[in-house]
Structures are given as structure tokens and as C-alpha cells.
Amino acid sequence: MEHEFMLNIQFNRALNGPEQNNFWDKIVRCLRQIRAFGGGRQDLFTLCWDIDYSLTALDEHSVKKHIAHFLDKEKEIIKDYSFYKA
Numbered sequence: 001m002e003h004e005f006m007l008n009i010q011f012n013r014a015l016n017g018p019e020q021n022n023f024w025d026k027i028v029r030c031l032r033q034i035r036a037f038g039g040g041r042q043d044l045f046t047l048c049w050d051i052d053y054s055l056t057a058l059d060e061h062s063v064k065k066h067i068a069h070f071l072d073k074e075k076e077i078i079k080d081y082s083f084y085k086a
Contacts, residue, residue, distance in 0.1 A: 003054040014044040
């Protein structure tokens, strides 16, 4: 796809079930707000998602800024995050 990039998140610790569900709900809502989609893999300490923003009118920088704004609010559970080419 032409409008995609990867999002990699490292968590501070392993999340319990309710924490995982809560985080997933919030990140999906974050993406829906801008008509983007994500999917990929997650283990106890990392999440690696392909972010597809082909349905949004936003450019890549704006999409990343929107996601970063959300992730910066989750510092209690997120150690670090990065974006890179798919």
C-alpha cells in the first residue's frame, strides 16, 4: 500500500488482561478518529502494527503527529515508540 508505515511500541512492563484490552480500545479509537487502520502483532512487551492511512485526507506527518499525541498520554505503560517505513 502507498499510504502506510509501521508503528513499534515498547511497553514498560507486561500488561495484564484488562490493561491490554483498555489500551487496544484506546488505540483503535485513536486511529478511527482519523479514518486510519492498524493491525499486526503484539507480545508481552511490544506491539508492532502496520498503520494504513489511505482513507484519510491527512498526510503522513499529520497522522504520525495524531498517534504520537495519543501515545504521549500513555507514558505510564509505554516505554518508547517509533515509526518507520513499512
